[in-house]
Amino acid sequence: MKSEIRDVNDVRIIELSGKITIGTGDVKMRELVDSSLEEGQKKILIDLAGVSAIDSSGIGEMVACYTTVTKRGGQLKLLRLSPKINDILHVTQLITVFDVLDSVQEGLAALE
Amino acid sequence: MPADEPVHAHLALSSRFENIEIAERALVDLCDHVGFSGDDGYWLVTALREATANAIRHGNRQDPDRTVLIDYRINNNEVTIRVEDEGEGFDLDSVPDPTDPGYLLRPSGRGIFYMRQFMSRVEFSRSPGGGTVVEMTRRLEPETRSSKDEK
Numbered sequence: 001m002k003s004e005i006r007d008v009n010d011v012r013i014i015e016l017s018g019k020i021t022i023g024t025g026d027v028k029m030r031e032l033v034d035s036s037l038e039e040g041q042k043k044i045l046i047d048l049a050g051v052s053a054i055d056s057s058g059i060g061e062m063v064a065c066y067t068t069v070t071k072r073g074g075q076l077k078l079l080r081l082s083p084k085i086n087d088i089l090h091v092t093q094l095i096t097v098f099d100v101l102d103s104v105q106e107g108l109a110a111l112e
Numbered sequence: 113m114p115a116d117e118p119v120h121a122h123l124a125l126s127s128r129f130e131n132i133e134i135a136e137r138a139l140v141d142l143c144d145h146v147g148f149s150g151d152d153g154y155w156l157v158t159a160l161r162e163a164t165a166n167a168i169r170h171g172n173r174q175d176p177d178r179t180v181l182i183d184y185r186i187n188n189n190e191v192t193i194r195v196e197d198e199g200e201g202f203d204l205d206s207v208p209d210p211t212d213p214g215y216l217l218r219p220s221g222r223g224i225f226y227m228r229q230f231m232s233r234v235e236f237s238r239s240p241g242g243g244t245v246v247e248m249t250r251r252l253e254p255e256t257r258s259s260k261d262e263k
Contacts, residue, residue: 055161055162057165066217067219092222092225097217
């Protein structure tokens with residue numbers, strides 16, 4: 001998995017690409033979110049446009065990230081899911097947990 | 113080789129997460145060989161990764177000296193994958209439904225759920241040595257299969 005980070009005002013955007021899977025991507029994603037919180041960034045958008053696959057470990061870490069951010073008074077939202085990642089969020093019913101937005105602009109507006 | 117001829121392959125992997133990529137590569141190559149493509153291949157890979165990850169993590173407890181055996185069979189429009197570990201087995205009834213509201217925010221426990229969602233049939237049993245065997249089959253949509261000549 002590859003990642004790029006950028007900040008727009010007080011919003012941290014974490015762009016992920018590749019696979020979020022056991023032993024590699026899942027841990028990396030958690031580290032990126034944890035380091036954002038340590039830097040005081042509590043409004044986080046995870047952009048999944050470049051993510052080709054996410055396994056149950058990746059989904060689990062995403063849930064853990066969501067829980068951690070929320071407990072610290074922050075917000076975590078997901079951007080630009082591929083159709084298959086969207087399918088996975090539906091079958092796991094996590095679509096009822098995460099806010100999912102179709103563009104960076106929508107994500108930024110939702111965190112204003 | 114004719115596309116309708118059964119295909120059978122076997123892998124023995126040490127229990128390292130990076131070996132999941134080898135298991136995936138083998139399945140992709142086999143599906144490509146017989147002309148399966150599209151969504152079926154994606155969901156087959158997803159289920160295979162879960163079964164292999166469970167065997168490595170929960171079955172063999174990431175002990176690289178323990179082996180995960182993977183058997184692939186492609187016959188007509190069915191792909192069957194069998195994954196066996198060298199662990200101590202587990203109680204299937206103790207695994208909660210991860211879509212239950214009380215478990216929805218748990219960070220783990222979705223692997224078997226993934227397999228059941230993306231495969232037509234999933235069955236668990238114990239190997240003679242006591243490890244877990246998962247055998248799962250996906251029946252493929254006829255339109256996802258093309259002959260090699262058409263590709």
